[in-house]
Amino acid sequence: MYKRSAYKLAAKISMTAVFLLIGILMLLPFLWMLSASFKNTSELFRYPIEWIPDTLNTANYEKVWNGAVSFSVYYKNSVKITFFQVLGSLITSSMAGYAFAKLRFRGKETIFLLYLATMIIPAQVFFVPRFILFDSLGLVNTHLAIILPGMFTVLGTFIMRQFFSTLPGELLEAAKVDGVGYWRMFWQICLPLTKPALVTLLILTFTWHWNEYENPLILLRDRDLFTIPLGLTTFTDENGTDYPLIMAASVSALAPLVLVVTIFQRWFVEGIASTGLKG
Amino acid sequence: MRDKTRENVAGYLFILPNLLGFAAFILFPMVFSFVLIFTDWDYLKGMSGFSFAGLGNIVKLGEDPIVWRSLLHNVVFSLTSVPVALGLGLLLAVILNRFVYLKTAIRTMIFLPYMSSIVAISVVWRVLYNPSQGPVNSVLKALGVDHPPGWLSSPDWSLAGIILMTIWTYIGYAMILYMAGIQGISKDLYEASEIDGASGLKSFLHITVPMLKPTTFLTAVTLIISSFQVFASVQVMTNGGPMRSSSVLALYIYEQAFELRNMSYGATVSWLLFLFIFVVTLVQWRSQRSWQDQF
Numbered sequence: 171m172y173k174r175s176a177y178k179l180a181a182k183i184s185m186t187a188v189f190l191l192i193g194i195l196m197l198l199p200f201l202w203m204l205s206a207s208f209k210n211t212s213e214l215f216r217y218p219i220e221w222i223p224d225t226l227n228t229a230n231y232e233k234v235w236n237g238a239v240s241f242s243v244y245y246k247n248s249v250k251i252t253f254f255q256v257l258g259s260l261i262t263s264s265m266a267g268y269a270f271a272k273l274r275f276r277g278k279e280t281i282f283l284l285y286l287a288t289m290i291i292p293a294q295v296f297f298v299p300r301f302i303l304f305d306s307l308g309l310v311n312t313h314l315a316i317i318l319p320g321m322f323t324v325l326g327t328f329i330m331r332q333f334f335s336t337l338p339g340e341l342l343e344a345a346k347v348d349g350v351g352y353w354r355m356f357w358q359i360c361l362p363l364t365k366p367a368l369v370t371l372l373i374l375t376f377t378w379h380w381n382e383y384e385n386p387l388i389l390l391r392d393r394d395l396f397t398i399p400l401g402l403t404t405f406t407d408e409n410g411t412d413y414p415l416i417m418a419a420s421v422s423a424l425a426p427l428v429l430v431v432t433i434f435q436r437w438f439v440e441g442i443a444s445t446g447l448k449g
Numbered sequence: 450m451r452d453k454t455r456e457n458v459a460g461y462l463f464i465l466p467n468l469l470g471f472a473a474f475i476l477f478p479m480v481f482s483f484v485l486i487f488t489d490w491d492y493l494k495g496m497s498g499f500s501f502a503g504l505g506n507i508v509k510l511g512e513d514p515i516v517w518r519s520l521l522h523n524v525v526f527s528l529t530s531v532p533v534a535l536g537l538g539l540l541l542a543v544i545l546n547r548f549v550y551l552k553t554a555i556r557t558m559i560f561l562p563y564m565s566s567i568v569a570i571s572v573v574w575r576v577l578y579n580p581s582q583g584p585v586n587s588v589l590k591a592l593g594v595d596h597p598p599g600w601l602s603s604p605d606w607s608l609a610g611i612i613l614m615t616i617w618t619y620i621g622y623a624m625i626l627y628m629a630g631i632q633g634i635s636k637d638l639y640e641a642s643e644i645d646g647a648s649g650l651k652s653f654l655h656i657t658v659p660m661l662k663p664t665t666f667l668t669a670v671t672l673i674i675s676s677f678q679v680f681a682s683v684q685v686m687t688n689g690g691p692m693r694s695s696s697v698l699a700l701y702i703y704e705q706a707f708e709l710r711n712m713s714y715g716a717t718v719s720w721l722l723f724l725f726i727f728v729v730t731l732v733q734w735r736s737q738r739s740w741q742d743q744f
Binding site: 181182183185186189190192193194196197199200202203206215217218219261262263265266268269270273274275276278281284285288290291292293294295296297298299300301302303318319321322324327352353356377380381383384387388398399400402403406413416417419420423424427428431432435436438439442443444 | 453455456457458459460461463464466467468470471473474475476477478479481482485490541544545548549550551553554555556557558559560561562564565566567568569570572573574576577579582583584587591617620621622625626628629674677678680681685698699702703706707712715716719720722723726727730
């Protein structure tokens with residue numbers, strides 16, 4: 171018996187070692203990027219790979235952050251756009267989710283079915299008509315063209331509706347008898363109870379929008395309006411084969427997100443696992 | 450009676466902000482995009498540039514070899530990346546769940562690629578794949594491969610290169626969904642099979658895999674839908690080349706609509722993409738139902 175548990179312990183420890191190795195293997199592209207960003211072009215492709223460069227050359231980061239267009243511009247734009255998209259999604263999805271789950275009004279089922287039916291339509295279908303729409307409104311090359319459509323999400327509405335449905339109906343009946351209005355019922359009674367769903371939605375919408383590439387690519391033209399992914403590709407195109415510089419830009423684009431995901435990993439994992447849906 | 454009216458009004462008011470966004474950015478564009486199939490639109494002439502084109506765009510679609518080649522690449526892309534990611538994700542999830550310490554830390558390491566910006570990791574992989582000096586080929590040469598592939602600069606390997614990177618990002622996603630699915634399997638089942646003397650492999654094949662079918666279905670559907678829309682990695686890594694060897698539909702739609710300004714034709718191709726995703730999802734849905742009937 172004792173022998174068996176010792177055997178199990180040894181097996182678990184060796185399996186842990188194997189999995190640490192797998193984990194590091196998964197991170198190798200990131201580690202290579204980080205190491206390359208401190209090199210100069212002549213050191214870059216040396217083999218065997220020098221994971222820790224002889225000299226930590228920070229000139230690449232200087233160029234990324236203090237160059238003609240600093241990455242801080244892209245960060246400012248990404249933060250601003252994502253903030254309004256996430257905030258808007260939280261508000262519109264929770265309000266509509268509450269109504270779809272708890273209120274009776276004419277046409278409710280039809281409208282909701284229509285919502286669900288559009289979920290299977292790929293984003294590419296919307297690119298051309300949205301471009302034409304924003305072009306005719308004079309909104310092409312403005313942040314508003316990215317923010318506005320990002321403030322609504324069918325999937326988010328669906329998630330919130332599912333969550334509101336789990337709240338007991340008696341709660342609302344009792345409030346109704348006491349003469350509580352619909353808005354107070356939503357704001358003071360229901361919303362505080364849906365915090366877990368709101369956190370999930372926050373995580374999901376943040377993940378979808380922070381890395382968003384296609385919409386800004388199609389709708390933005392001026393460099394000082396670009397978001398991080400778009401700024402990165404522009405920077406990459408301009409610097410051709412100066413790979414260490416490009417790696418410094420990639421590190422600059424990835425590092426904050428990696429940090430956020432690592433710190434709040436439990437929330438991200440739960441958010442993705444609970445809905446299983448990819449943006 | 451008045452209560453009912455009040456509830457109706459409240460209901461509409463609550464969904465109003467959402468409904469406006471839905472109408473403006475989903476419903477209207479959808480209808481508009483569909484109408485575009487039957488038009489020819491000269492972008493430079495503005496709103497007066499519309500003209501009726503009948504089925505012209507659809508005929509053009511049927512005769513456009515690049516469309517069908519791109520669609521084929523999409524199919525290859527999905528049929529390779531999704532099953533491999535599902536298999537590896539399941540394997541990692543099962544072992545990680547029971548037989549490993551430092552579970553959380555390792556889980557985070559494996560799913561970081563999935564969370565990262567596709568654009569940024571594509572920029573990195575483009576350099577890793579550098580055919581003459583990049584680390585991927587340096588390692589392959591060191592391992593005794595005399596003529597390693599040209600990866601992104603070779604028509605034979607460009608798509609494979611993108612697929613490999615995609616698998617690397619999908620694994621973490623599949624693993625997380627499987628780990629959540631495994632939590633839902635009752636421990637009693639395993640204990641019962643252990644008493645019956647079943648080996649670990651047997652209980653994996655006869656308990657874990659069948660019990661995880663709903664998870665497999667959900668993960669497969671979401672990954673297939675998103676893999677059919679692959680765009681950023683292709684655009685950044687190869688831009689569809691060399692010689693269209695890695696062209697996919699989403700990229701072709703972008704090229705037609707926004708680089709060549711063939712807005713109507715771009716919209717037409719986007720509906721082909723929709724049709725394909727729709728059919729594939731429907732087929733999956735049906736096979737899922739026939740699976741369930743067996744139990």
